[in-house]
Amino acid sequence: MSANDDRDPLFRYDDPVFADERLLEITHLPGPDRIVGxxxxxxxxxxxxxxxxxxxxxxxxxxxxxxxxxxxxxxxxxxxxxxxxxxxxxxxxxxxxxxxxxxxxxxxxxxxxxxxxxxxxxxxxxxxxxxxxxxxxxxxxxxxxxxxxxxxxxxxxxxxxxxxxxxxxxxxxxxxxxxxxxxxxxxxxxxxxxxxxxxxxxxxxxxxxxxxxxxSPYDANQLVEILEKRRDAFHDGVLSGDVIPLTAALAAQEHGDARKAIDILRNAGRIAKKQSASRVTAEHVRDAKEKTEADRFNELIEGSPQQAKAILYSLTLLTENSTEKEFPTKIIYNQYKEVARRLDFDVLSERRVQEILQEQNFLNVIQSEREGRGRGRGAHAKHRLLENPSIVKKVLLRDSRLAPLEEES
Ligand SMILES: Nc1ncnc2c1ncn2[C@@H]1O[C@H](COP(=O)(O)OP(=O)(O)OP(=O)(O)O)[C@@H](O)[C@H]1O
Missing domain, CATH: 3.40.50.300 (P-loop containing nucleotide triphosphate hydrolases)
Structure with missing residues (x-):
């Protein structure tokens, strides 16, 4: 009889992927020998x-x-x-x-x-x-x-x-x-x-x-080294050869961000585990990148009211359907009015929408720049999403009040 035979069968007691997942958690403080560069x-x-x-x-x-x-x-x-x-x-x-x-x-x-x-x-x-x-x-x-x-x-x-x-x-x-x-x-x-x-x-x-x-940001080689020093979070032989270099390359795309690299690696392991795969592969890493970006964006907008989400959704629609990246408040407002109506939300005033856009700018969800100077600059600002529109959309649609938009789109 093995040690697990009398355990509650509802739960899992083995972990074929991770040897010590805590090494990849954000609260973990690595020792000096694991700190790179x-x-x-x-x-x-x-x-x-x-x-x-x-x-x-x-x-x-x-x-x-x-x-x-x-x-x-x-x-x-x-x-x-x-x-x-x-x-x-x-x-x-x-x-x-x-x-x-x-x-x-x-x-x-x-x-x-x-x-x-x-x-x-x-x-x-x-x-x-x-x-x-x-x-x-x-x-x-x-x-x-x-x-x-x-x-x-x-x-x-x-x-x-x-x-x-x-x-x-x-x-x-x-x-x-x-x-x-x-x-x-x-x-x-x-x-x-x-x-x-x-x-x-x-x-x-x-x-x-x-x-x-x-x-300064890390380069891809430093990210590889940082990840290599956490390889023991996984069981021996679980990581396919291309997993660490690919993770590092994806995390270095915007700027060399070790938090993102570690998050992607951890999520890749979790996805593999969920699929009961015996190895973590490049495909898991690619899925993990998307999940990591969505989770991060979700953290940014988590506390935002639904009206703010509707405004962001409007900016996302504009971004998806145009070659432009930046849009003036007025254009976003027109799109927002339509989205709010589809959702049966009260339609806010243009001034209020402008204020919410400014708040989102402060939270680093979007970037707003004024056009020219002087009075009325708020109304003449242009705004652009800082995240990939497909990820923004996915995260916004996690909110059940916004879900009807998905059915229509
Ligand atoms: N040089 C390094 N060697 C090993 N691990 C690192 C290194 N730099 C960062 N990390 C790991 O990357 C993650 C993010 O690092 P940290 O939180 O220190 O970044 P930060 O610059 O404070 O970022 P933020 O501004 O987002 O708080 C942590 O898990 C940390 O352990």
């Missing part, structure tokens, strides 16, 4: 954080680069190494990793850092989830930082999504302003937008001295 950037981050090892204030640092170029990986990896090195001299370094896309208000950022750092027995304070004003959360943060750590490293991912940059000024000047006396704080800000510092308020710009670092 980032020695120089790692050294620069280490230089900025170096004082923390002795309990002194690190230099603040902004890291820029396109998606999937290893910005958060290198920040987290070096921070962890700082923490363990400091520990050898009894220095406590803690870190808070915050995604400003999800938490963008001053109060929620301060609260989260305080909760991550705080040990109530040491600080004598608690940090409740709700019920305090921003000022009170700051007070508890200073208490927590002073009593529970020597150095706190705050990593702010997607820092350009911050609603108010005042939090940067307060965190960076906490020591100087005697908010904290026995501890210090270092900030690592991460962004895809290289011009982000230009948008900081003058107060923050002048008070936040920092180093800056740019991460």
């Amino acid at each position: 980032r020695d120089e950037q790692m050294q620069r981050v280490a230089d900025a954080l170096n004082p923390a090892i002795f309990g002194s204030e690190p230099n603040h640092l902004f890291i820029f680069g396109k998606t999937g170029t290893g910005k958060s990986l290198i920040s987290r990896s070096v921070t962890k190494r700082v923490i363990s090195e400091a520990k050898r001299d009894d220095i406590t370094v803690k870190y808070a990793f915050i995604d400003c896309g999800e938490q963008n208000t001053e109060a929620s950022i301060v609260k989260t850092i305080a909760q991550l750092v705080n040990e109530p027995k040491k600080s004598g304070v608690s940090v409740p989830d709700r019920g305090l004003g921003t000022g009170d959360y700051y007070k508890r943060l200073w208490q927590a930082v002073d009593h529970c750590t020597d150095v706190t490293i705050v990593i702010l991912d997607e820092i350009d999504m911050l609603e108010d940059d005042e939090v940067l000024r307060k965190l960076s000047r906490a020591g100087e302003n005697r908010r904290i006396s026995d501890s210090s704080i270092g900030i690592i800000g991460i962004s895809n937008k290289i011009d982000f510092p230009d948008h900081l308020s003058e107060r923050v710009k002048s008070s936040l001295s920092r180093d800056e670092l740019v991460f």
Whole structure:
């Protein structure tokens, strides 16, 4: 009798494809021996954080680069190494990793850092989830930082999504302003937008001295190397010879994006497993690319209201049926009116549609550029999809309220 004979037959207990799928999950932090081609950037981050090892204030640092170029990986990896090195001299370094896309208000950022750092027995304070004003959360943060750590490293991912940059000024000047006396704080800000510092308020710009670092995209060879170092996520012999080079080539098409490469490889394995295939092949990789792009687009529009989806659908129809790529608001509006009627939606005003297009531009779903300058520029903007229309359409039609469009198309 085998070990699985008494298990519930409803489930599967073997995995013929993956040996350890977690190695391909986005939350997985690979060890230094699996990190490829980032020695120089790692050294620069280490230089900025170096004082923390002795309990002194690190230099603040902004890291820029396109998606999937290893910005958060290198920040987290070096921070962890700082923490363990400091520990050898009894220095406590803690870190808070915050995604400003999800938490963008001053109060929620301060609260989260305080909760991550705080040990109530040491600080004598608690940090409740709700019920305090921003000022009170700051007070508890200073208490927590002073009593529970020597150095706190705050990593702010997607820092350009911050609603108010005042939090940067307060965190960076906490020591100087005697908010904290026995501890210090270092900030690592991460962004895809290289011009982000230009948008900081003058107060923050002048008070936040920092180093800056740019991460360039990977080339296809580096992507191959990154994937090779995760090959052990699969059982021996499961990956066909062309799978890794093809995955790397597809991920390098727009820019060398390691996140996309790893996502495609993981999805290819999942598709193969679903089909009960014994090997992952080039065909699985191609299907996985489409799924990866659709999932990514889905993440971008997940929270969007149905009216916004109808507007995007209108832009998709225009894109599909024309050699043009960019369309003025007016044209999109005319198409939208027809789509809204077909869906039995209330028809929004042109001004509202313009606003929604601007929001989608902000979310990086579309790109909007004004034509000329001066007043009324909103109405004269031109918009284009940033994703392949067939993928956009597929994802939009996943929404059951938009599904009737599929039957008619
Ligand atoms: N040099 C590298 N070596 C090994 N794996 C890497 C490397 N760079 C990135 N990765 C992997 O690629 C994925 C994306 O990396 P990461 O999240 O650091 O990118 P990012 O630049 O912060 O992207 P985003 O702006 O989208 O957050 C992660 O799974 C990470 O482990």
